[in-house]
Amino acid sequence: MNPNLDRLHPYPFEKLARLKANIQAPDHLTPISLGIGEPQHPAPAFVKQVIADHLAMLSNYPTTRGTDALREAMADWASRRFLLAPGSLDPARHVIPVNGTREAIFSLVQAVVDGSAPGATVVSPNPFYQIYEGAALLAGATPVYLACRADRGFIPDFDSVPERIWRDCQLLFLCSPGNPSGAVIPREILAQVIDLADRYDFIIASDECYSELYPDEHRPPEGLLQTCAALGRDDFRRCIVFHSLSKRSNLPGLRSGFVAGDADLIQRYLKYRTYHGCAMPLHNQLASIAAWRDEQHVRENRAAYRAKFEAVVPILREVMPVDIPDAGFYLWPATPMDDETFARELSAQQNVHVLPGRYLSRTVDGENPGENRVRMALVAPLEACVEAARRIVEFVKANTA
16 A cells, blocks of 8 residues: 555544534524535536537547647636736647546646655645645655735745745645635735746646635636736746636536646646546536636626625624635634634534634644634525524624623
C-alpha cells in the first residue's frame, strides 16, 4: 500500500458525523442541513433534456481531451467571462475538460508535483478544501498552510511567508472566491502572487468553482487568467484555473468542469490523464456545452442565492457578527462559544446542522484559523434557510443568557 495513505486526515464530514453520533434531535423540528455545500436548486431542464436525447452515446468511448465543440464552448465562456484577448485561450492548447474540479485538483497535483525533490511543498490557504492537502500528501509533498484571518479579509498574507517556503514550493493553491469565507482575491494580490511564481518557479493553481455566485451583477469576481491578461501574460505561464458546472449551474451530479491555462502544463497534464482513465461521457459533454453557452439560468441561480442572503443575514445579525460574502453560498460567522459545541448543541436543540470551522483548517503554531467559526451553506430552499436562521437566533439566546 502507498504509505502516504496513512498521512491522510479524516474528511470534515466524517468528523461531523462522529460529533453528532449520540445526539437525539427533537422530533418536532424538521432537520435543516446547512453543513454540506451541495447545491439544492433545480438542475436546468434544458441540460437534462440534452442528456435524455443522447443516451445512445453510452455506446461510444469518449476521448480524454473531449470533443472540439466542448473545448470551444469552455474557451469561449472563459474568454467572455474573464475579458481575455480574442483567441488567446486556444481550445486545442489551453483547455481540458474534467469530471468535476475535485478529480482535476487531485490529479493535477499527481502530474506536476515531484514529491521526491528535497523539501517539496504544496502551499494552500487555511481553511481549505481538503483535496488540496490530500493530493499533496499522496504526491509525497509536504503541505504548508497560510492562515486566512478576518483582519486581512480572509486572504493569506503572502508578504509574511518566509523565503524558504517559496524556494521549496512547487505548487500554490488559491481559492477565490474562498471556501468557506467567500473572499475574493483582488487583482493586486493576484499580480503579487504571479510575481512570486516567476521569482521562485512554482505553479499557481486557482480553484474558482464559486466564481459565478456573486451578489452584484455588475461586479463579477476577477479570475487568475483575467489578471494574466491585464498584465499582458497571454501565455498564462505558470497559471492554471479550475472551473465547474456544479455550483454555477446546479449540476454537481454531472461531474463536469475544465482546467485551463499554461499550454505547456496543460499538454503534459493531458498526457497524465490519458493513463488516468477519466474521459467525460459524450452525453455529458453535450449537456456541458449547453450549460456553458447559457447565462440566463446562471443569473436566476445568483438571484436565488441573493434572496437567501438578504433574508438570512439580518436575522442572524441579532446574535452574531455576519456579513454577506463577496461571493459563494457560505456564511462564515464567529460563534459565541467554541465551534464544536455550537455545532453539536445546535443539532441537538434545534435540528439545524452546520460545520465546525476547525474541521476545515489545520493548527499551525498553536493557531487554527477556523476555530470558533462555523460554515453555513445556504443551499436549502429560502423558507428553510430563514427557518434555520430563526432557530439559530433562538439557540444562541438560550445558551448565552
